[in-house]
Structure formats: structure tokens, C-alpha cells
Amino acid sequence: MTTSIIGYPRIGAQRELKFATEKFFKKELSEADLQAVAATQRQANWQKQAAAGIDFIASNDFSFYDTTLDTAFALNIVPKRYQELAVSPLERYFAAARGHQSEAGDVKALAMKKWFNTNYHYMVPEFDDGTEIKLDLTKLLSEYREALALGITTKPVLIGPFTLLKLIRFTGQTQLSDVQEDFVKAYSEILSVLATEEVAWLQLDEPGLVFDLTESDIHLFKAIYTALLPQKQTVKVLLQTYFGDVRDVYSDLIQLDFDGIGLDFVEGRKTAELIQTHGFPADKKLFAGVVNGKNIWRNDYQKTLEILQTLPKDSLIISTSCSLQHVPYTVSAEPELPQDILRHFAFAEEKLLELKDLNDIFYHGQVDSLTANQALFASERYQGNQAVQAKVAALGEADFTRTPTFAQREAIQKDIFQLPKLPTTTIGSFPQTADVRKNRLSYKRGDITKAAYDTFNQEKTKEWIKWQEAVGFDILVHGEFERNDMVEYFGEKLDGYVFTKNAWVQSYGTRCVKPPIVWGDIARVQPLSVADSVYAQSLTDKPLKGMLTGPVTILNWSFPREDISLKASTLQIALAIQEEVLDLEQNGIKIIQIDEAALREKLPLRQTDWNSEYLDWAIPAFRLVHAKVAPETQIHTHMCYSEFTDIIPAIDAMDADVISFEASRSDLSILDALQANGFRTQSGPGVYDIHSPRIPSVEEIQNVIRQILTKVPAEKLWINPDCGLKTRGVTEVKASLENLVKATQDIRAVL
Ligand SMILES: Nc1nc2c(c(=O)[nH]1)N[C@@H](CNc1ccc(C(=O)N[C@@H](CCC(=O)N[C@@H](CCC(=O)N[C@@H](CCC(=O)O)C(=O)O)C(=O)O)C(=O)O)cc1)CN2
Ligand code: MET
Ligand SMILES: [Zn+2]
Numbered sequence: 001m002t003t004s005i006i007g008y009p010r011i012g013a014q015r016e017l018k019f020a021t022e023k024f025f026k027k028e029l030s031e032a033d034l035q036a037v038a039a040t041q042r043q044a045n046w047q048k049q050a051a052a053g054i055d056f057i058a059s060n061d062f063s064f065y066d067t068t069l070d071t072a073f074a075l076n077i078v079p080k081r082y083q084e085l086a087v088s089p090l091e092r093y094f095a096a097a098r099g100h101q102s103e104a105g106d107v108k109a110l111a112m113k114k115w116f117n118t119n120y121h122y123m124v125p126e127f128d129d130g131t132e133i134k135l136d137l138t139k140l141l142s143e144y145r146e147a148l149a150l151g152i153t154t155k156p157v158l159i160g161p162f163t164l165l166k167l168i169r170f171t172g173q174t175q176l177s178d179v180q181e182d183f184v185k186a187y188s189e190i191l192s193v194l195a196t197e198e199v200a201w202l203q204l205d206e207p208g209l210v211f212d213l214t215e216s217d218i219h220l221f222k223a224i225y226t227a228l229l230p231q232k233q234t235v236k237v238l239l240q241t242y243f244g245d246v247r248d249v250y251s252d253l254i255q256l257d258f259d260g261i262g263l264d265f266v267e268g269r270k271t272a273e274l275i276q277t278h279g280f281p282a283d284k285k286l287f288a289g290v291v292n293g294k295n296i297w298r299n300d301y302q303k304t305l306e307i308l309q310t311l312p313k314d315s316l317i318i319s320t321s322c323s324l325q326h327v328p329y330t331v332s333a334e335p336e337l338p339q340d341i342l343r344h345f346a347f348a349e350e351k352l353l354e355l356k357d358l359n360d361i362f363y364h365g366q367v368d369s370l371t372a373n374q375a376l377f378a379s380e381r382y383q384g385n386q387a388v389q390a391k392v393a394a395l396g397e398a399d400f401t402r403t404p405t406f407a408q409r410e411a412i413q414k415d416i417f418q419l420p421k422l423p424t425t426t427i428g429s430f431p432q433t434a435d436v437r438k439n440r441l442s443y444k445r446g447d448i449t450k451a452a453y454d455t456f457n458q459e460k461t462k463e464w465i466k467w468q469e470a471v472g473f474d475i476l477v478h479g480e481f482e483r484n485d486m487v488e489y490f491g492e493k494l495d496g497y498v499f500t501k502n503a504w505v506q507s508y509g510t511r512c513v514k515p516p517i518v519w520g521d522i523a524r525v526q527p528l529s530v531a532d533s534v535y536a537q538s539l540t541d542k543p544l545k546g547m548l549t550g551p552v553t554i555l556n557w558s559f560p561r562e563d564i565s566l567k568a569s570t571l572q573i574a575l576a577i578q579e580e581v582l583d584l585e586q587n588g589i590k591i592i593q594i595d596e597a598a599l600r601e602k603l604p605l606r607q608t609d610w611n612s613e614y615l616d617w618a619i620p621a622f623r624l625v626h627a628k629v630a631p632e633t634q635i636h637t638h639m640c641y642s643e644f645t646d647i648i649p650a651i652d653a654m655d656a657d658v659i660s661f662e663a664s665r666s667d668l669s670i671l672d673a674l675q676a677n678g679f680r681t682q683s684g685p686g687v688y689d690i691h692s693p694r695i696p697s698v699e700e701i702q703n704v705i706r707q708i709l710t711k712v713p714a715e716k717l718w719i720n721p722d723c724g725l726k727t728r729g730v731t732e733v734k735a736s737l738e739n740l741v742k743a744t745q746d747i748r749a750v751l
Pocket of ligand 1: 119432434437438440441483484485486487488507508510511512513514557597640726727
């Protein structure tokens with residue numbers, strides 16, 4: 001037994017599960033049919049892993065929405081508002097994930113947050129005072145049995161008790177310390193049920209251990225497992241960590257009675273050193289995460305073997321650095337890319353084979369695959385762009401500094417724009433309805449001309465501009481109909497990118513992304529958005545907001561190069577976007593939004609590394625994009641998942657004039673932090689949650705605005721939704737936005 005998989009993608013190689021689930025949402029597919037699609041997907045995943053010769057195959061890594069939510073449901077950590085809905089169990093589960101609005105009730109969704117440093121999102125479990133932990137292992141057991149019936153023995157996966165406790169939001173009086181014992185009891189019961197089922201191994205995912213841990217975190221971790229592990233009977237427990245190293249608890253955890261410990265050698269900068277210093281116990285298996293689970297480049301076998309050689313050979317299991325859910329299914333679904341490019345990529349399926357190769361080289365001295373791999377890495381992959389490299393090298397302090405000061409610009413712009421108090425706007429995209437996507441698909445297939453494609457999108461823009469004017473928005477947007485995705489779209493237009501046809505990765509629920517691949521040096525070789533913005537501005541006298549994605553987000557939502565630094569790639573992208581910003585300005589666009597939705601994503605998980613490893617270049621990269629615009633041009637930015645309470649000075653240092661961000665799913669707690677930090681950037685905290693199809697009432701929005709006004713001065717406040725509206729339906733968007741404008745107008749009248 002020498003190879004292991006932490007988790008596998010689940011949306012389906014052709015996104016079968018995504019499409020089936022969306023049909024189920026629209027009541028076009030029965031629950032039984034949806035379950036059948038799910039079972040087929042699980043079966044395909046297990047059989048792929050088995051065929052590749054993987055020894056430890058994951059189960060219960062499947063999910064209809066999110067595995068953290070699954071684990072919460074398995075423990076009955078389900079707030080009363082969902083328990084009380086008169087709907088089926090699966091619908092209750094989806095109600096917690098997406099909100100629910102029907103005769104059965106009207107409830108908001110759970111909060112959704114980024115899963116550590118990835119573009120995957122998990123649902124934040126809520127523990128209210130009525131919550132009573134009760135075990136329901138139906139899902140885990142039936143999936144285990146399903147695999148067994150196929151002749152495949154799996155290791156079921158759950159989020160571990162420490163990480164789950166740290167992720168839960170306690171919404172009542174109950175606190176973490178009150179439920180710690182119940183958690184131990186519940187996980188003990190899990191172990192005893194699994195023992196009865198004769199499950200050999202259970203994988204408990206504890207990525208919560210890779211943060212900087214406090215004394216009390218360490219105490220909590222030790223207390224939980226010291227109590228839990230004696231209950232494991234015949235079940236072996238694998239403690240699986242990923243997304244970094246566990247330097248704060250390593251010496252403790254090797255003394256606990258785990259049967260296996262999974263460590264990340266890719267993102268865990270200190271993992272190898274920890275083992276050198278403290279050793280690794282002979283009675284445990286070391287699951288070594290040496291194949292990158294997040295990026296799509298081929299593994300460098302020579303380098304990996306050098307790591308493996310330092311590890312205890314008899315205890316070793318070769319694994320990936322994290323679940324493969326963060327990479328696409330297979331390069332074989334990309335027949336249009338030349339072999340010369342594809343041979344440098346390994347998606348999930350190819351990574352299974354890499355584990356097998358490494359196993360055969362390491363244990364059986366099989367050299368053919370090693371030789372081939374060495375040849376691949378010795379070959380020249382791409383031709384650099386000298387001009388871009390020189391531009392980056394020549395950058396100096398002034399390139400990163402916008403003049404005049406923020407306060408001077410604020411005064412100048414107030415004068416020019418003459419906006420009402422609480423100006424209203426949206427974040428950029430309007431619904432990407434079936435006809436919008438169909439139009440793009442027809443164009444991509446060559447069924448319609450470029451002109452017909454553009455005309456269709458222009459008609460959409462025209463309709464929505466009219467609608468925005470009629471409803472009374474102050475700053476209008478063109479709607480982003482030309483975009484498949486806010487990053488992939490720009491990737492396709494920039495030089496230096498490679499993009500795929502089918503390389504989808506789950507972002508949240510049924511929503512997927514197809515990250516473009518940074519292949520070489522990045523350069524702007526054509527305008528990216530000018531025509532769309534200029535056309536939209538020609539239709540209205542109101543200011544039209546130009547719409548771009550910022551360099552940090554473009555980089556973070558791409559598969560990045562591994563041969564140069566993230567900083568170097570980001571600065572190249574920043575120079576490209578800067579050219580576009582200046583081009584928009586030249587063409588009469590007076591307000592430009594530069595989205596940095598993913599600014600926080602690659603913030604190191606350990607606070608000690610925040611500045612030196614990330615913020616010190618990411619924030620300047622954003623400033624580089626807009627530093628050269630005139631003081632009269634208003635620069636907006638937008639961020640999702642307002643988890644930037646702890647980096648507020650850095651957000652102000654982006655030196656945008658206005659920022660909109662997600663706030664409504666997080667109890668507006670961000671606003672206290674803005675106030676406490678004397679935040680100067682004008683802000684638009686989202687007044688309703690766009691990730692849910694429910695329509696907020698006028699009154700509901702008014703309450704939110706009033707609450708915001710107690711924390712943000714009216715002169716600095718903008719009113720907008722949380723995020724773009726591309727995932728929503730037209731009816732709900734119109735109703736919600738009409739309510740938003742109405743709510744704002746009523747409040748303006750009494751300000
Ligand atoms: N990259 C990225 N990350 C992000 C976000 C984001 O916008 N982009 N937003 C945040 C939330 N995450 C999100 C991730 C994805 C989507 C989303 O809407 N994804 C769409 C796909 C968007 C897309 O690329 N569409 C393409 C291709 C659509 C498609 O599947 N076409 C079908 C046919 C048409 C159809 O039936 O829909 C095909 O080619 O076969 C297009 O419009 O051209 C989806 O999963 O459905 C939204 C939010 C955080 N992370
Ligand atoms: C995920 S952030 C989205 C920003 C983009 N401008 C939009 O409205 O869709
Ligand atoms: Zn957003």
C-alpha cells in the first residue's frame with residue numbers, strides 16, 4: 001500500500017453533476033434521476049483511481065454542494081430555520097446552501113467563504129443554541145458500501161473535529177468550549193460505527209492546523225484527539241493536513257495515536273525540515289503530499305525523488321499535496337491543444353499516473369518514466385518576451401504612486417460628477433442567461449459571424465442601459481455579456497496565455513471556472529474592453545463605469561507559472577491592464593472599475609508572511625494599474641468575501657477612489673473594522689446577497705442601509721449589491737434592484 005488520493009473532482013468530466021443539479025433546481029429533473037447521475041460520477045471516480053493502481057482511494061469526497069456542509073449535516077449542525085422547513089432532506093440541504101423561498105418558507109443561505117487559499121468556497125456551518133449534535137452517517141456509509149459493491153475498498157473522508165470547530169460560527173450563547181466534549185463523543189461514535197462496518201481507514205481532514213496556532217488552539221487540538229483516538233478500535237485514523245506545514249503542532253501530533261499523518265510537501269515550506277528535526281515515528285504511515293494538487297504542471301520527478309529519499313521508506317505513502325478537486329479532470333479532454341503544450345500538463349487523471357510512476361521509480365527502480373520526465377524538464381518550453389521583461393525591470397517608485405492625494409481627488413471628483421447622496425450602482429455583470437451563452441457557443445462553433453455575435457451582445461447592453469436609466473441608477477454598467485468569465489475572458493485576449501476547452505474546476509456548488517494557464521510572459525496586444533464600454537457610454541448621458549479585472553485577481557484565478565515568481569507574472573499583467581485603463585480614459589470613460597475580487601486569496605495563511613510574501617507586491621501591482629490616470633478619472637475596485645477586516649490599511653493603500661465589497665453574508669461586521677481603522681476610501685458594502693436567488697424586500701434593504709449608516713458616513717457611502725449578477729435570473733435581478741433603488745431613494749429623502 002503505497003499511494004493515496006485525498007479527494008477527487010466531483011462535478012463530472014463533462015460537468016454532468018453540475019448540469020443535473022441545476023436541472024433539479026429548476027424542477028426539470030427528479031431527485032431519483034439526480035441521485036443516479038451522482039452515483040455514476042462516484043463510480044467513474046473510483047474506477048479511475050483503482051485502474052491507476054491507487055491504494056488509498058477516497059470516498060465521501062463526493063458532494064452535492066460542499067463537504068464541510070456535508071460534515072455539518074452528518075453531525076446535525078443544522079440551524080433551526082432549515083430544520084423547520086417542510087421540505088425533503090435533500091431540499092433542506094440545498095436550502096442551507098442557497099437559501100429557500102417558497103410556500104414552505106423563506107430562509108437565507110448559510111454564509112459562504114473561501115476555502116483557505118483556494119477559489120473553492122465552503123459553507124460556514126452555524127451552531128445556534130437549539131443545535132443538538134446527533135449522528136447521521138447515511139451518506140458516508142452508503143457511499144462506502146456503493147464502492148465496496150464495485151469491489152473497491154475506500155477510505156472515507158470527513159472534515160476533522162478541530163477544523164470543523166474552528167470554521168463553525170456560533171450564533172447564540174453556546175461557545176466552542178461548550179461543545180468540545182459533544183464533538184469528541186460524536187467522532188467517537190463515528191469510529192465505532194465504522195468499526196462495525198469494518199472500515200479499515202478513516203481520513204480526517206485538518207487543514208486548520210496549517211494556520212499560525214495559538215496556545216489555546218494547540219491545547220484544543222491535543223485535548224480533542226487525546227480523548228478521541230483511544231476510541232478508534234479497529235479503525236485506522238489518517239490525520240490529513242494540506243495547504244501548508246504544521247510547524248506549530250508537529251512535535252505534538254507525532255506523539256498522538258494516529259495511524260497515518262498526511263503532510264504537504266508542496267505548500268508546506270517547513271515540512272521537510274520538521275521531519276529532519278523531530279523525526280517521524282516508526283509506527284505510523286507518512287502520507288507525503290509531493291504531487292501538487294492545485295496546479296496543472298507536470299511533476300518534476302527528479303526533484304520529488306530527492307524529497308522522497310530523505311523520508312522513512314518503510315512508512316511512506318506517496319500522495320498529492322491536497323484534494324484533486326482543485327484541478328480539472330484530464331488533459332485528454334483537450335484535443336485542440338498541441339501535444340507540445342499538453343505534455344507539460346497533468347490534471348487529476350494524469351496525477352494519478354504520476355503517483356504510480358513515482359511509486360514504480362522509487363520502490364522498483366523503474367527508470368523509463370524518470371528518463372522521459374527528465375527530458376521534458378530539460379527541454380525549452382517557451383520563448384520569453386524581452387520587451388515585457390525589460391519594462392518590468394525598469395519600474396520605479398513613481399510608477400506605483402498616483403497623484404494628487406486621495407483627498408484632493410475626492411474633492412475634484414465631487415465637483416465633476418455631482419452625484420446625489422448614496423449613489424447607486426451595480427458591480428458589473430447582468431444575468432448570463434441561456435441566450436447569452438448560446439450566442440457565444442454559436443460564435444465559438446463558427447455558426448454565426450463575429451458581427452452577429454457582437455450585435456446580439458450590444459442589443460443586450462442597450463436593453464439593460466435603458467432599464468438602468470428607467471429604474472434610476474446613478475452609475476451604469478454595460479453588463480459584461482461578452483465575457484465567459486471575468487478572468488478567462490482577459491486571459492484569452494492577452495498574449496502569453498494558453499486556454500482550454502473543458503478544464504473546469506468547481507468554485508462553489510454547481511458553479512465552475514475554467515482558469516486560463518499562464519504559459520509565458522504576458523502582454524497586451526489588443527484592446528480588451530474599450531469597444532464595449534465606449535458603445536455603452538454612447539447610449540446614455542449618465543456616467544458609464546468601465547469594467548476590468550485587476551492583475552492580482554487575474555493571476556490568482558489562473559493556473560500560474562512555476563518557473564518565475566507570482567510577483568513577476570502579476571507585474572506583467574498589471575502593465576497590460578494599465579495600458580487598457582489609459583486607453584479607456586483616452587476614449588472618454590470617466591469611471592473605471594478594476595475588480596480585485598480575489599485579492600485576499602493568496603494571502604499567506606500564516607500572518608507572519610502576509611507582508612513580506614504577498615501584500616508588499618500585490619498592493620503596488622494594483623496601484624501600478626491606475627497610477628497614471630488623471631485626477632478627474634474615478635477609479636473603483638470591487639472585492640468579494642469581505643474577509644479583509646485584518647488587512648484594512650492594505651485595502652486603503654490600493655488608493656482606489658471607491659470600493660464595493662461583499663458584506664451582507666457576514667453580518668456587516670466588516671463595518672466596525674472600517675470605522676475603527678478610519679477607512680478613507682468611499683465604500684459600497686453590498687446591501688443584499690446575490691449568491692442566493694431570493695429577492696430582498698424594500699424594507700429589508702432599508703434596514704441594512706440604516707445599519708450601515710451608523711458606521712459609514714453618508715458622504716462616503718455607495719449603495720450596490722454584493723457582487724455581479726451574472727449567476728442570477730432576470731426576474732429576480734430586476735425585482736431585487738428595483739427594491740434597492742427604491743430603498744435608497746426613501747432613505748435619501750430623510751437624510
Ligand atoms: N474565475 C472566477 N472565479 C470566481 C468568480 C468568477 O466570477 N470567476 N466569482 C466568485 C464566485 N465564483 C463563481 C464561479 C463561477 C461562476 C459561473 O457563473 N460559472 C459558470 C460558467 C461561466 C462560463 O465560463 N461560461 C462560459 C461557458 C458556458 C458553458 O458552460 N457553455 C456550455 C453551453 C451553454 C450552456 O448550456 O450554458 C458549453 O460550452 O457546453 C460562457 O459563458 O461562454 C457556470 O459554472 O455555469 C460564478 C461565480 C469567486 N470566484
Ligand atoms: C466575482 S466579482 C465579479 C465582478 C464583476 N465585475 C461582475 O460583476 O461579475
Ligand atoms: Zn464579486
